[in-house]
Amino acid sequence: MHKALDAVGGKKEPVVILGSTGSIGRSAVDILRAQPGGFRVVGLAAGSVSETFLGQIREFRPNCAAVGDQREARRLRDSGIIKELGGKPKILHGEKGLEYLASMPGVKKVLNAVCGNVGILPSIAAVSSGKTLLLANKEALVSAGKLITAAAKKYGGEILPVDSEHSAIFQCLQAENHRAIGKIILTASGGPFFNKKNHGKITPKMALKHPKWKMGKKITIDSATLMNKGMEIIETSWLFGVPVGKIEILIHPECIIHSMVEFIDGVILAQMSVPDMRIPINYALNYPVRIASDYSVPVDFRKVSRLNFHSLDISKYPCVELAVEAARAGGLLPTVLSAADEVAVDAFLGERIGFDDIPGIIDCALNWAKDTIAGERVTLESILEADRSARLKAGEAVGAR
Numbered sequence: 001m002h003k004a005l006d007a008v009g010g011k012k013e014p015v016v017i018l019g020s021t022g023s024i025g026r027s028a029v030d031i032l033r034a035q036p037g038g039f040r041v042v043g044l045a046a047g048s049v050s051e052t053f054l055g056q057i058r059e060f061r062p063n064c065a066a067v068g069d070q071r072e073a074r075r076l077r078d079s080g081i082i083k084e085l086g087g088k089p090k091i092l093h094g095e096k097g098l099e100y101l102a103s104m105p106g107v108k109k110v111l112n113a114v115c116g117n118v119g120i121l122p123s124i125a126a127v128s129s130g131k132t133l134l135l136a137n138k139e140a141l142v143s144a145g146k147l148i149t150a151a152a153k154k155y156g157g158e159i160l161p162v163d164s165e166h167s168a169i170f171q172c173l174q175a176e177n178h179r180a181i182g183k184i185i186l187t188a189s190g191g192p193f194f195n196k197k198n199h200g201k202i203t204p205k206m207a208l209k210h211p212k213w214k215m216g217k218k219i220t221i222d223s224a225t226l227m228n229k230g231m232e233i234i235e236t237s238w239l240f241g242v243p244v245g246k247i248e249i250l251i252h253p254e255c256i257i258h259s260m261v262e263f264i265d266g267v268i269l270a271q272m273s274v275p276d277m278r279i280p281i282n283y284a285l286n287y288p289v290r291i292a293s294d295y296s297v298p299v300d301f302r303k304v305s306r307l308n309f310h311s312l313d314i315s316k317y318p319c320v321e322l323a324v325e326a327a328r329a330g331g332l333l334p335t336v337l338s339a340a341d342e343v344a345v346d347a348f349l350g351e352r353i354g355f356d357d358i359p360g361i362i363d364c365a366l367n368w369a370k371d372t373i374a375g376e377r378v379t380l381e382s383i384l385e386a387d388r389s390a391r392l393k394a395g396e397a398v399g400a401r
């Protein structure tokens with residue numbers, strides 16, 4: 001039976017999913033399940049062992065499965081899954097596991113949907129082995145955009161954005177000359193607190209209620225502080241080679257327009273769809289082919305009735321200011337921004353700091369970096385070191401609150 005499956009599978013596109021139990025990962029799995037003739041999942045990675053992860057392994061029988069650390073690898077082995085599946089999958093763990101999956105021989109497409117800076121190494125590994133990196137992990141580009149884009153260029157790797165705004169920009173730029181870009185208009189829902197005065201003390205529960213998108217915890221908090229949008233400016237800059245000064249945030253609460261490109265001749269192209277992450281994931285998986293699915297429901301403009309737009313007062317959103325500042329300074333500062341943000345968001349979710357303390361924690365780490373490592377050369381080693389030090393500095397700042 002396995003041989004027969006492999007024979008059929010040989011014609012299918014092998015794909016690896018990193019972060020398969022997260023919000024994006026689970027959506028990707030749904031999409032792949034609905035396109036059984038198109039793909040074969042040969043590698044899956046998740047931080048920890050869960051029923052969801054075991055179910056995915058049973059369903060797709062990947063050659064390799066990776067988990068966060070040695071303890072989780074032992075749990076996966078002890079689950080009896082290898083015996084159940086007749087010898088599969090090979091079990092890996094940690095950074096090495098992610099890097100192995102990202103550069104697996106015979107695979108062309110790697111979806112990186114892990115959360116946070118842990119996505120840096122597998123992103124570099126994927127493009128350095130000439131693969132198409134379907135990138136949902138924006139932190140990798142924020143922290144190591146220079147290395148990832150340079151490695152893609154050097155080794156013939158390709159980066160396809162999965163982030164909805166960047167997928168939109170990518171689609172607007174098909175067959176366009178990047179030199180004709182006047183401006184990129186990055187749309188933003190504004191998160192749960194936009195234009196709301198006096199919300200009192202913001203609890204994790206309040207901040208986790210995003211008005212339009214159902215996502216993982218970290219990105220939902222980043223959306224509430226608008227750090228997500230700040231990071232998306234940096235992501236846009238690396239993906240499309242556009243300077244930060246040409247990227248503008250526009251609040252658009254309906255989340256129908258996912259971003260726009262303004263060209264030098266005054267023409268603006270916008271990409272629209274209902275807000276459903278399966279649409280950009282499906283696009284990236286099948287690019288350049290468009291595939292219909294049951295969630296491929298076009299926007300009904302009569303029902304939407306009107307689209308609203310507001311400018312963003314950056315002074316009210318310190319996280320956006322910090323991101324823009326880090327982007328302009330460049331070097332290792334965006335790495336520090338991303339690492340410190342992870343620590344701050346984690347501390348907020350653990351109720352060790354308040355919502356309004358988040359930018360202060362990140363600012364502490366950035367100030368430390370400005371005085372110490374700002375001028376250092378950007379290498380993989382210096383990035384990983386900046387990530388570690390920034391976590392320590394941010395952790396100290398959390399402890400001091």
Ligand code: MN
Nearest residue numbers: 163164165232
């Ligand atoms: Mn986004």
